[in-house]
Amino acid sequence: MPFTVNAGDFYCWTEQTDLRGKKKMTEQKEPTTMRSLERAIDVLEVLEDAARPLRLVDIAGRAGLHVATTQRILGVLEGRGRVEKDGMNYRAGVNLIFGAHAYLTTSPLVAASRPVLQELAERTGLTASLFVRTGAHRAVVARVHGSRPLRYELPIGAKLPLHLGAGKTLAADLGPEELRHLLDQVGPMRDAEGREISPEIFRSDLEKIRKQGFQVALNERKLGSLSVSAPVRSTQSGAVVAAITIGAASEDVSPDEIEGLTIEVRRAASAVTVP
Amino acid sequence: MPFTVNAGDFYCWTEQTDLRGKKKMTEQKEPTTMRSLERAIDVLEVLEDAARPLRLVDIAGRAGLHVATTQRILGVLEGRGRVEKDGMNYRAGVNLIFGAHAYLTTSPLVAASRPVLQELAERTGLTASLFVRTGAHRAVVARVHGSRPLRYELPIGAKLPLHLGAGKTLAADLGPEELRHLLDQVGPMRDAEGREISPEIFRSDLEKIRKQGFQVALNERKLGSLSVSAPVRSTQSGAVVAAITIGAASEDVSPDEIEGLTIEVRRAASAVTVP
DNA sequence: ACATTTATCTCATAGAATGAGAGAGGTTCT
DNA sequence: AGAACCTCTCTCATTCTATGAGATAAATGT
Numbered sequence: 207m208p209f210t211v212n213a214g215d216f217y218c219w220t221e222q223t224d225l226r227g228k229k230k231m232t233e234q235k236e237p238t239t240m241r242s243l244e245r246a247i248d249v250l251e252v253l254e255d256a257a258r259p260l261r262l263v264d265i266a267g268r269a270g271l272h273v274a275t276t277q278r279i280l281g282v283l284e285g286r287g288r289v290e291k292d293g294m295n296y297r298a299g300v301n302l303i304f305g306a307h308a309y310l311t312t313s314p315l316v317a318a319s320r321p322v323l324q325e326l327a328e329r330t331g332l333t334a335s336l337f338v339r340t341g342a343h344r345a346v347v348a349r350v351h352g353s354r355p356l357r358y359e360l361p362i363g364a365k366l367p368l369h370l371g372a373g374k375t376l377a378a379d380l381g382p383e384e385l386r387h388l389l390d391q392v393g394p395m396r397d398a399e400g401r402e403i404s405p406e407i408f409r410s411d412l413e414k415i416r417k418q419g420f421q422v423a424l425n426e427r428k429l430g431s432l433s434v435s436a437p438v439r440s441t442q443s444g445a446v447v448a449a450i451t452i453g454a455a456s457e458d459v460s461p462d463e464i465e466g467l468t469i470e471v472r473r474a475a476s477a478v479t480v481p
Numbered sequence: 482m483p484f485t486v487n488a489g490d491f492y493c494w495t496e497q498t499d500l501r502g503k504k505k506m507t508e509q510k511e512p513t514t515m516r517s518l519e520r521a522i523d524v525l526e527v528l529e530d531a532a533r534p535l536r537l538v539d540i541a542g543r544a545g546l547h548v549a550t551t552q553r554i555l556g557v558l559e560g561r562g563r564v565e566k567d568g569m570n571y572r573a574g575v576n577l578i579f580g581a582h583a584y585l586t587t588s589p590l591v592a593a594s595r596p597v598l599q600e601l602a603e604r605t606g607l608t609a610s611l612f613v614r615t616g617a618h619r620a621v622v623a624r625v626h627g628s629r630p631l632r633y634e635l636p637i638g639a640k641l642p643l644h645l646g647a648g649k650t651l652a653a654d655l656g657p658e659e660l661r662h663l664l665d666q667v668g669p670m671r672d673a674e675g676r677e678i679s680p681e682i683f684r685s686d687l688e689k690i691r692k693q694g695f696q697v698a699l700n701e702r703k704l705g706s707l708s709v710s711a712p713v714r715s716t717q718s719g720a721v722v723a724a725i726t727i728g729a730a731s732e733d734v735s736p737d738e739i740e741g742l743t744i745e746v747r748r749a750a751s752a753v754t755v756p
Numbered sequence: 757a758c759a760t761t762t763a764t765c766t767c768a769t770a771g772a773a774t775g776a777g778a779g780a781g782g783t784t785c786t
Numbered sequence: 787a788g789a790a791c792c793t794c795t796c797t798c799a800t801t802c803t804a805t806g807a808g809a810t811a812a813a814t815g816t
Contacts, residue, residue: 240557241803242773246518247561254579259587263793272775277795282515286522287615288580290588292756294794297587300615300622302580304529305563307638308573312534313565340562340575347575363582481567516772517804538762547806552764569763569813762813772804776797783792 245271246279250288255365259295306363315448315480316348319438323450326474327352330467332452332459334474335360336438339376339448342391344368347448354458358428369395369408371427372435372451378415379437379446385409398429420468420475424456432456434467436475450475520546521554525563530640534570581638590723590755591623594713598725601749602627605742607727607734609749610635611713614651614723617666619643622723629733633703644670644683646702647710647726653690654712654721660684673704695743695750699731707731709742711750725750 238244248269253260260268266276280296283289287301310316319336326334327350336348346364368377369392380388395403403411415421420436431453438448452471459467513519523544528535535543541551555571558564562576585591594611601609602625611623621639643652644667655663670678690696695711710726727746734742 238557239553239804240517240521242515242517243521243554243557243804244561246515246521247557247563250580254583256583257586261793262795273794274775274777274796275773278514278773279518282513282518282522286519288522298580298583300584300588300613300620302577302584303620303622303638304640305525305573305577306581307636307640308529308531309575309577310636310638311532312572313575338575345575345578347578361582361585363578363585365579365582514773536762537764548763549765549806550804553804758816760813760815762811764809764811766809767807768805770803770805772802774799774801774803776799778797779795781792781794783790785790786788 242279245269245275246283249276249279250283253289253296253298259292259297261294262296265296310347310362313347315438315478318478318480319348319448319450320350322474322477323348323350326350326450326452326470330452330470332454332467333360335372335451335453337366337372337376337435337449337451339368339446342368342388344373344376344449352452354454356431356453356455358431360453366427367392369403370397371423371431372421372433372449372453373427374408374411374415374423375421375435375437375449375451376446378412378421380412385412397426398431399425420472422464422468430456432459432464434464434471436468436472438475438478438480441479441481447480448478450478517554520544520550521558524551524554525558528564528571528573534567534572536569537571540571585622585637588622590713590753593753593755594623594723594725595625597749597752598623598625601625601725601727601745605727605745607729607742608635610647610726610728612641612647612651612710612724612726614643614721617643617663619648619651619724627727629729631706631728631730633706635728641702642667644678645672646698646706647696647708647724647728648702649683649686649690649698650696650710650712650724650726651721653687653696655687660687672701673706674700695747697739697743705731707734709739709746711743711747713750713753713755716754716756722755723753725753 248271249265252265252268262277262280263273265280266273269276280289280291284291284299288299290297290299315338316336323334323336331352331354333352333356334350335346337344338347343365346360346362346366349360349362367373368388377385377388389405395408397403420434423433423435425431432455433451433453435449435451437446438450439445440447450471452467523546524540527540527543537552537555538548540555541548544551555564555566559566559574563574565572565574590613591611598609598611606627606629608627608631609625610621612619613622618640621635621637621641624635624637642648643663652660652663664680664683670683672678695709698708698710700706706728708726708728710724712721713723713725714720715722725746727742
C-alpha cells in the first residue's frame with residue numbers, strides 16, 4: 207500500500223494530545239486542508255484569549271493575518287453572532303455560549319464526573335473541580351462547591367496553565383517530546399510566590415506526581431491557596447484524560463488533614479469511569 | 482455615489498436583530514463572502530443544537546452539505562479541539578468553552594446586570610436570570626439563585642424559545658417583519674399545558690407586554706413554573722437588548738405577592754444601564 | 757453471508773479566498 | 787492649525803484553495 211498523507215495526519219499528530227496551539231512560536235507552517243477555516247479559528251482564539259475588546263489591527267496582528275482578511279472573517283463571525291462589535295471594538299459574541307453548553311451536556315467525561323465531584327465536595331467540604339487538558343493549557347470543566355468554598359471564583363471555562371498547581375497532574379502524563387514542547391512554549395516558569403521553577407525541578411515534580419498518583423500544591427498558581435489533585439485515567443487506554451482537584455484557602459485546611467484529603471481525591475479520581 | 486452591495490448588507494440586515502438563523506427554511510441563498518466559513522458554522526450549529534453525538538451523514542444531512550465537505554470541516558474542527566469524535570460519533574469539543582467564557586467576561590451587558598440580578602434575587606428570594614435574544618431563540622446569559630431556588634436547573638448557555646415564557650418580553654420588541662419571520666419559523670405554537678396559541682393571541686400578548694412594560698407567565702414553557710419578566714433597554718437607542726426574569730415554582734409564590742414582584746423586576750430591568 | 761448504508765480518500769476543476777491598493781475618517785503630533 | 791500618521795473599509799484581478807463526484811474500504815443491518 208502506497209504511503210499517502212491524509213488530512214488527519216497534520217492536525218492530529220498524537221490524537222488530541224498535541225501541544226501545538228500557538229503555531230507562531232514554533233513557526234511550523236504545516237499544509238492544511240481549509241486554510242480559511244483555520245484562520246477563522248485563529249481569529250476566534252485571539253478574541254477568546256483577550257480579556258478585553260480588541261481593535262481590528264490588533265486582532266490581525268495577534269493572529270498574524272492581513273487586515274483585509276481579518277476584517278472579512280470578523281464580518282462573517284459577527285453576522286453569525288459569534289463576534290460582537292461596538293464601534294471599532296470586537297468581542298466574543300453570544301452565540302459562543304451554545305457551544306460550551308453543548309460540550310458540557312454531551313461530554314461523557316463531564317457526565318461521569320459530576321456525581322463523583324458532588325460526593326467529594328460533600329465529604330471534604332471543599333470545592334471539587336474537574337480539569338481537562340487542551341494544548342498547553344487546562345480548562346475548568348466542572349465544579350462543585352463544598353461547605354468551605356474558595357474565596358476567589360474560578361469559573362467554568364477558565365483557561366489555566368499546565369505547569370502550575372493542579373496542571374502538573376495533567377502534565378505528568380505527557381510524553382518526553384510533548385513535555386519539551388510545553389517547556390519551550392511557556393518559557394521561564396515561576397510560581398505565585400515569584401520563585402523560579404527550573405526545568406529540572408519541574409521534571410522531577412512530574413516524576414514524583416507520576417509515582418505517587420496524586421499531587422499537593424501550595425501557593426503555586428495562587429497565593430494562599432492549597433490544592434490536592436489526582437489524575438483521571440481512560441478505562442481503556444490508561445491515558446490521563448483529566449484531573450480531579452479539591453481546592454481551598456490554605457488557612458482553611460490543617461496540615462494533618464491533608465493526608466486524608468489525598469485519599470479522598472485519589473478515590474474520587476479512580477471512581478470516574480470514562481470510555 | 483454609485484449604489485454598491487457590500488458584505489455587511491447581507492448578513493446584517495437589521496444589525497444583530499435579524500431572525501434568519503435557519504436559512505434552510507426560508508431558502509434564501511444569499512451571496513456570501515467566505516462560503517467555507519459559513520458552512521463550518523452551519524456544521525457547528527448542528528452539533529450545538531443536537532443534545533447527543535451525531536454521525537457524519539446525519540450532520541451532513543442536517544447542515545445540507547455534501548458528506549465529503551462535512552467531513553473535511555469536522556476534521557479541521559476536531560484538530561482544533563472544537564469537535565470531539567469517538568468512533569463514528571461527533572460531539573462538541575472542549576475548546577468551545579473558552580468562547581463562552583470570553584463572552585461572559587467581556588460582555589458589558591452581562592457585567593452591568595450582575596449586581597442588579599444579585600440584588601433582585603436577594604430582595605425577592607427567587608432565581609433571577611438575564612436572557613438575550615439570538616435569532617429566533619433566547620439564551621440564558623446570567624443567573625443568580627435566591628433563597629427559594631427553582632427545582633429544575635436552567636443552566637447558562639441554555640437555548641430557549643422566544644414564543645414561550647419570558648421569551649415574549651424579547652419578542653415584544655420585534656418589528657412586524659421580524660415577527661412574521663418568527664411565526665413562520667416556529668410554526669404551530671403550544672404552551673406547556675398543551676394549549677395551542679394562535680398567532681392572534683400571540684400578537685395580542687405581545688401588545689399587552691409592550692404596553693405594560695412587564696410580563697407574568699404561568700405554566701407557559703414549563704409546567705408548575707411562574708416567571709415575571711421585564712425588558713432591558715439600550716440607554717441610547719431604547720431598543721430591547723435583553724430581559725430580566727425571576728422564576729419560581731408556582732406553589733412557592735402566593736398570588737398577592739405577584740404585584741410586588743413585577744415592581745421589583747421592572748425596577749431591576751431599568752436599573753441596568755447598557756451602552 | 758449478502759445487501760445496504762456509511763465513512764474515507766483522491767483528484768481535476770470551478771470559483772472562492774486573497775492581499776494590494778485607494779479612499780475616507782480618525783488621531784496625534786509639531 | 788496643519789501635517790503626518792494610523793486605522794478602517796471596500797474593490798478587484800489573480801491564484802490557489804475548497805469543492806463534490808466517484809472509487810474504495812469499512813461498518814451495519816437482515
